[in-house]
Amino acid sequence: MALAVGMRVLTRALLRPWARGLRVAPGRTGPAAGGGDGMRCFGSPRVLVEPDPAAGVAVVKMRNPPVNSLSLEFLTELLISLEKLENDKTFHGIILTSDCPGIFSAGLDLTEMCGRKPEHYVEYWKAVQETWLRFYLSNLVVIAAINGVSPAGGCLLSLTCDYRVLANNPKYTIGLNETLLGIVAPFWFKDTMVNTIGHRATERALQLGLLFPPAEALRVGVVDQVVPEDQVQSTARSVMAQWLAIPDHARQLTKTLMRKPTADRLLTERDADIQTFVRFICRDSVQKSLHAYLEKLKQKKG
Amino acid sequence: MALAVGMRVLTRALLRPWARGLRVAPGRTGPAAGGGDGMRCFGSPRVLVEPDPAAGVAVVKMRNPPVNSLSLEFLTELLISLEKLENDKTFHGIILTSDCPGIFSAGLDLTEMCGRKPEHYVEYWKAVQETWLRFYLSNLVVIAAINGVSPAGGCLLSLTCDYRVLANNPKYTIGLNETLLGIVAPFWFKDTMVNTIGHRATERALQLGLLFPPAEALRVGVVDQVVPEDQVQSTARSVMAQWLAIPDHARQLTKTLMRKPTADRLLTERDADIQTFVRFICRDSVQKSLHAYLEKLKQKKG
């Protein structure tokens, strides 16, 4: 308990430096906030929150079109939504899902890593670290309703959740495919994957940059359940009910017991991890390769 | 080898302070000790030992009715039986099973944790730690013949064994279900579970307090084998023969190689773990909740 409390204070303190000054829209009421019933809504431009206070659950929909790239701004909004829900005693669980058809999240935003100043890379990487830490250790039950493709950072985001339901669509692959882009997952991406599917499966998946289609994702353990596409949300709801039946306090402490040692590795090596990232991303070869990749994407769209 | 020897000395030294002065019945010969053949028997009131010297095996039957609660006295008798069998060169393996119909062990004895003085909690928790350490690192082959339900501490006890055979009765569930009672498993319960079924399965099972019925227990790996109820003892015997075919010394060193790092975590944090337990159990809210639970149990029986 003392441990859990200490940890939260720590992540908040860490959050502040870069989150400070960000525009937030507290108490904004949007059209999707529950049918005009005056329900308080934590939504922000890119993060749609649909609260169900009776159930103690909020559905958090990622809406950063076209592919829910995890930009600095989007990550910030996600974290602020999470923090608000955590601080609101009404809520015990959230369902994390996507509002962008066919895409859960395409992962880290490459434009945040290309052609910017080192200070920007530092700020961005802090946000990525913080997102992982906050979701991985959230005192809320977090269930991923994965309704689209989920490569790299999108997969990582789902791995921070307590349970993963994937829509049974062969296009909806999921995995840490960083090597395919010529880059390397940081150690805490790897640790999260090892905790989920074990050492050997991770070794193979990460080296080959495997993106698992639903049946294989289930077999290897990247996701916990695969259901027909139109049942992803309802399944996530049922699973949530099972998790919320457990006394909150004991469940939270048990989650901390399981995950704190892994989180501690990043907490103690946070600065070194930032430096490793910035050094890597500032290399000419990496910048060139990212630039070429982004150009190719642009032409595809054009 | 040096390692193994050092370890045993250590656990003995640790055992002494609280075991000192306990009434033991060394050399007692009971009716169940082998049909009046004058066989020396290590039994005690709550622990029935059926030796088969020809096979080098002893069956240790837990007999603390009605549910084999792991009381301080019962744990002490269990440990003394174990130590005697370990010190007797005749024996190379034991089969741990229950003499209480339908129950392997209901786990820790809540009456030891409710309405007592802090000193009692300290003494009790030392015994629980010691039981885990001694069984987990025993130089004997220990096979669990699980012939009944096995929640919480009952599951932990079986997890210390080298092999688990579970009777195929849908009522005989097994798991670390502490969260259901609003409490949290200590880190070494968790470590033992992770060593057995892996990180992800443990994360889910411990948070949800899952009690696995036989088929699922086998699938997830909590037990090694599920057999018809009337074949549990004979299967345990056959498995034992396979284990005893391995040269004792090499097998013992290999067991130490596998388990010592996990045991070391508790050995180095033993006092802190006691303090954590006592602090937790002394809380008003925990005492109230345990008291209410015990009252409910009493009324059920009454």
Next chain:
Amino acid sequence: MALAVGMRVLTRALLRPWARGLRVAPGRTGPAAGGGDGMRCFGSPRVLVEPDPAAGVAVVKMRNPPVNSLSLEFLTELLISLEKLENDKTFHGIILTSDCPGIFSAGLDLTEMCGRKPEHYVEYWKAVQETWLRFYLSNLVVIAAINGVSPAGGCLLSLTCDYRVLANNPKYTIGLNETLLGIVAPFWFKDTMVNTIGHRATERALQLGLLFPPAEALRVGVVDQVVPEDQVQSTARSVMAQWLAIPDHARQLTKTLMRKPTADRLLTERDADIQTFVRFICRDSVQKSLHAYLEKLKQKKG
């Protein structure tokens, strides 16, 4: 990257003391080196290298009849072949297989551990450590085409590879069966096995000295694929193509990310591990038991 480079320098430095003065045949061209096309060949008397420069792949065939015992001389030749292939930019992957019918490798050479001086045991154990380190961390893709029985050190060698294809012949068992000989696997054998098949399966397999036939080896995860005997080499080739499609640099760094922590345990305890081995092997009882075993083998052949 810095990490990877540092590591290689280290293993080279470590290699030198005992490799110094070994007779090597650099640039030797043998009859098996590609049909007289003048292809440069790295082969040595016991290690046949068949290069396919167009594919960037070399097939490394172990040829230390009758059973590919890992003698000091054979290990040295293996390591020199590996180092040369690693230093030749032409090659990105190797397929490790056997030239001895029905045997991949029988493991460590017991004659190197019996009736020699302590200095010899030191030298031999350094070579065994080095072989594990160099293969486990090789910057090449290493695929094992396991075309025969593979106990103990033979199994370990295959576990250092990135992928294992086993011929579907019930005689071709694989496993760390050290306890059957009354000896104990060193901790890094155990670590490699745990990384491959998990803690519980390793605990059981190592204590019982299990040798898995193909179907079981696949089920437990000791190997990645089981194919008909005449398809082992072609399957290894196809798998290699999949691995070589990944950008080299990112794949190598990811391999380091996965394996360096395990290798570091040996690197930091290298001397202690040698001392443990030498102390163990110098015991009268061990020497007697090895001697008796070798005599029995001799009589079998005679």
